[in-house]
Amino acid sequence: MALPAETLRTPVDRRAPRATTVPRPRRAHARRTAQDAHDARAAAESSIPERRPPPPADRGLALLIVFTASALLIVALVVVVGAVGEMWILAPIMIVDFAVTAAVLVTVAKLLQDSNP
Numbered sequence: 001m002a003l004p005a006e007t008l009r010t011p012v013d014r015r016a017p018r019a020t021t022v023p024r025p026r027r028a029h030a031r032r033t034a035q036d037a038h039d040a041r042a043a044a045e046s047s048i049p050e051r052r053p054p055p056p057a058d059r060g061l062a063l064l065i066v067f068t069a070s071a072l073l074i075v076a077l078v079v080v081v082g083a084v085g086e087m088w089i090l091a092p093i094m095i096v097d098f099a100v101t102a103a104v105l106v107t108v109a110k111l112l113q114d115s116n117p
Helices: 030-047 060-084 087-115
Strands: none
Touching: 060 087
């Protein structure tokens, strides 16, 4: 019977090689270069403009609310028509239908007008 694969492999040493602990000699101008880099970074940070305020809320949210409210209102009015069951109720419901359709169209027009610079 063959031995399992785990016993056939030799263990692998995955440790990283040890670094030397001898410090490197510093150059004479290394400190000055680091200070110059720090000064340049500080100057660059001071020249960065302030952050802009976050963008305003999504303007399309108004359209979503108006459209959803108008659709729910029309559904409620259809239920009223079914409950009343007479033809005279259709006239006021059509007036409401035209009003909510106009509200949706006005909202779309405002959004289109705001998007043009």
